[in-house]
Amino acid sequence: MKTLVIITHPNFEQSVVNKRWTEELQGLADVTVHNLHAAYPTEEIDVEREHQLMLEHDRIVLQFPFYWYSSPPLLKKWQDHVLTYGWAIGSEGNKLHGKELMFAVSTGAPKENYHAEGSNKYTVEELLRPLEATGNLIGTLVLPPFIQYGMMGISEEELEISAREYAKAVLA
Numbered sequence: 576m577k578t579l580v581i582i583t584h585p586n587f588e589q590s591v592v593n594k595r596w597t598e599e600l601q602g603l604a605d606v607t608v609h610n611l612h613a614a615y616p617t618e619e620i621d622v623e624r625e626h627q628l629m630l631e632h633d634r635i636v637l638q639f640p641f642y643w644y645s646s647p648p649l650l651k652k653w654q655d656h657v658l659t660y661g662w663a664i665g666s667e668g669n670k671l672h673g674k675e676l677m678f679a680v681s682t683g684a685p686k687e688n689y690h691a692e693g694s695n696k697y698t699v700e701e702l703l704r705p706l707e708a709t710g711n712l713i714g715t716l717v718l719p720p721f722i723q724y725g726m727m728g729i730s731e732e733e734l735e736i737s738a739r740e741y742a743k744a745v746l747a
């Protein structure tokens with residue numbers, strides 16, 4: 576099983592969670608770490624390269640911090656440009672069929688905010704539904720997301736546990 580982890584973080588240098596997660600993945604056998612902002616500093620995505628990378632892997636992980644209950648904008652641009660008709664969708668667009676897709680998300684707010692009675696009203700799983708629906712449309716098997724809540728109050732120890740659990744989930 577070869578896994579491609581696509582990271583989108585507009586401010587990676589200042590990141591705590593996504594940076595630590597990424598460090599944990601570096602050097603793991605059969606895991607390719609692909610940081611979109613590092614690969615495309617001008618945000619001009621090389622669609623051919625993205626297609627090739629995905630073809631070479633069986634599982635694709637989209638890793639990002641939650642921004643306005645969604646992904647940072649470069650990941651939306653990546654979807655718009657890379658999941659093309661005739662390649663990922665449409666009657667002949669079957670290149671991703673059968674691959675696994677997973678979302679790895681860090682949030683600022685704690686878990687208790689993310690439910691029907693909490694301040695955010697919805698769970699993160701519910702808010703990820705557009706991405707899940709996209710995964711269904713492109714014929715991937717969408718795996719349960721890996722979520723790190725409440726980054727604002729995270730301790731060093733919790734961060735280490737999170738990084739180890741994340742690596743386990745990516746390899747599972």
Ligand SMILES: Cc1cc2nc3c(=O)[nH]c(=O)nc-3n(C[C@H](O)[C@H](O)[C@H](O)COP(=O)(O)O)c2cc1C
Pocket residue numbers: 584589590591592593594639640641642643644645680681682683684726
């Ligand atoms: C523009 C922006 C929007 C954000 N929107 C949300 C949000 O909708 N929900 C939330 O829980 N946190 C939100 N946050 C907080 C980030 O999700 C949080 O800082 C990040 O997940 C921490 O990961 P990092 O240490 O890798 O940066 C937002 C942060 C920024 C800068």
